[in-house]
Amino acid sequence: MLVLGAGPVGQTAALLLARWGLPVVMLDRRPARDLTGSKAICQQRDVLDVWAAVGCEAIAAEGLTWTTSRTYYRDRELFSARFGDPGRSPLPPFVNLSQARTEEILDERIAATPLIDTRWGHEVVHLTQDEYGVAVKCADGTVVRGSHAIACTGARGGAVREALGLGFDGESYDDRFLICDIRAELPGWESERRFYFDPEWNPGRQVLMHPCPGSVFRIDWQVPPDFDLEAEEASGMLDRRIRHIVGDQPYELVWRSVYRFHSRLADRMSVGRVLLAGDCAHLVAPFGARGLNSGVPDAENAAWKIAFVRHGWAPEALLATYHDERRAAALENLWVTGATMRFLVPRTPAERRRRQAILERAAVDPEGVTAVDSGRFAEPFRYTASPLTTRDGEFTGRAAAPGVILPDVPVSVPGRPEVSRLRHLTRDGVLVLLAGGCDRAAVTSALADAVSAPVQVTDIGESGALSDALGTRPHEVWVIRPDAHIAAILTNPTSADLTRAVLRALGHPTS
Known part of the structure; x- marks a missing residue:
């Protein structure tokens, strides 16, 4: 079995395949793991359950579960919500943990799994397949073969999609987002997620703040398309941005980056013996944490179906249902995040007027807060229309x-x-x-x-x-x-x- 890409989706796929008793070769273009930056931080309970199934219970144990969500408009708090009831499951409803730490825990488990062979510095540039398996060609000329492949090569997986003849249609948003991970002592904030609409210190745009373990806070600012991070740091503006939030408290800048949002979906999520998972198959805006929280279910869906076919428990036709089920899930995520982004980043005068009216109403009318959209949290997709489901x-x-x-x-x-x-x-x-x-x-x-x-x-x-x-x-x-x-x-x-x-x-x- 081949897994292309050693990010958290690829790591999960490899561990799940090995759990089903299948040997795995996992290829990644990078020379080694880069354990820096928060990146994807919020993982939903059912994703934690998948990781627990492969022996990575530490992700749930180390993660932080905040209990209060606060939403602000300009200089006032619109509403807050508390998440006090954990439900019947022993697992928390979600945790915040940096992607770097999540990858480290998954790597530790992979290192203890003899069936997984991880090969760094193997950039996939082409692949072919026939009735016997998949052959992957790497940039250094190496060819690696396997019976099936799960492509988890991320947003830069163009070589895989091109080899399969797949388009990746969608759109990219002009506005950029600045991320800063800071370490600071902010008593009371370690259990709160805060979302700011149009604050005076980031006028016309949004700011989101998440607590993470170890007194680290992740802050995302929406910034203009021409934002220059180096110039911001040199001028002292970055420090002033952070000071607007934390005040005079001392802080340590742990990591910073700038990114853009994309909404894209591959034409198909499976072609023969190759299944696309995670950002290689779909890109969504992160509000609602629907990126990694959909990539891990992709990996699980792909892994059990490949395993059942390999073990002779199911026909080859089972693999085709991967596309049916996970593309439907991706379409739902695109629809949900698209609605959120139209609210957060309105592109037309009508969208801007609608958002302004909703926020102004919410500031004076408690019933108006239900229309405020800062992201609908990820949840498992319902396979009610799947060909595998007996409907009633x-x-x-x-x-x-x-x-x-x-x-x-x-x-x-x-x-x-x-x-x-x-x-x-x-x-x-x-x-x-x-x-x-x-x-x-x-x-x-x-x-x-x-x-x-x-x-x-x-x-x-x-x-x-x-x-x-x-x-x-x-x-x-x-x-x-x-x-x-x-x-x-x-x-x-x-x-x-x-x-x-x-x-x-x-x-x-x-x-």
């Missing part, structure tokens, strides 16, 4: 339904002390959960090789707590995919009904 209109309005990710709750499994969360049970194959009244023997006879032994909900929960958390009903059988998404919920299924649902979840044609 009966589940309209239920929190858990076919296509939705399985809620994660504490469980206790007799004889398996290492299993403490429901998601632990989903990572070794297709999981079948039986609600009360189901015949375990009848269900077992319908299952394929890739399916784990069926689990009775009442055997792993306490006093009905698990049934309540999931919302199971009597005589239901739940089919759960290896990425924890619900493939089917069947009531009193016949053996044939269950067989069809399992085969559909594995990409087999069904009547």
Whole structure:
């Protein structure tokens, strides 16, 4: 197996493939890891769950979860929101942790995984594929071969897309954004995320501030297209920008950078044996943290499907569903972030007037704050329209339904002390959960090789707590995919009904 690119999406893909028992060669154009800068900092609970599944629980443990979000317009606070209820999952709802530290933790796990061979200084310049596999050519003339490839080469993955004949249509925003990571003691701010619309010290534009571990704060300023960072530093303006926020407090400038936002999507996310993941496949504005939080689910979706095909548990047709599912997720992210960017960076007089009216109303009318858009936080995509999902209109309005990710709750499994969360049970194959009244023997006879032994909900929960958390009903059988998404919920299924649902979840044609 080949993984092209050793950023966090590529690292995740490599670890997941190795977890399925597949040897991996991971190639990266850089000479070595550059562990600097916050970059992607906010990781959602379900991404933390994926990393926990590959032995990287330290990301959730070290990350910081802020509890209060404050939004300001000019010189006044519009509203604040508190995130006090962590829910039933043992994992936090999200954490802030620098991408550099996240990559370091993933690297430590990769170094302890003999199935992964990481090769730095291997810039991919071309690739070809046939019915037997993929051949990747590097800039130094090296050719590396594998049965399949997951391309995680980032926004600069043009060589891969070009070799596959893929366009990367979309747009780039003119305005730039300045990032500064600073270390400072700001009591009370370490648990708050702050968003400023049109402050007097950055008129007409926005500022976002996030706390990170170790008394580090990440600050993003929207700046003009002609912004010059070197000139800003030389003139002392950068220090004045920071002082407008932190006041007279001493601070250390840890890292700074300037970037632009892009909204782009590859024509296809899979071509034969090559699957595109992360920024190589799609670019979105970061408000709402939908970049890495969509790249990691890309990697998971690709990894389990390749593994099932390689092990002979599923047909080659399963790989084609990667494009169906993850491109739909990318389109949703583009739509959500596009709406946010039209609010944050209005391009027409009508958009500017609309934003001004919304902000001015929100300043005097509490009901008006619902229209203020500073980014809708990332959440798992719902595969309700996927060809792998057995659809049923009966589940309209239920929190858990076919296509939705399985809620994660504490469980206790007799004889398996290492299993403490429901998601632990989903990572070794297709999981079948039986609600009360189901015949375990009848269900077992319908299952394929890739399916784990069926689990009775009442055997792993306490006093009905698990049934309540999931919302199971009597005589239901739940089919759960290896990425924890619900493939089917069947009531009193016949053996044939269950067989069809399992085969559909594995990409087999069904009547």
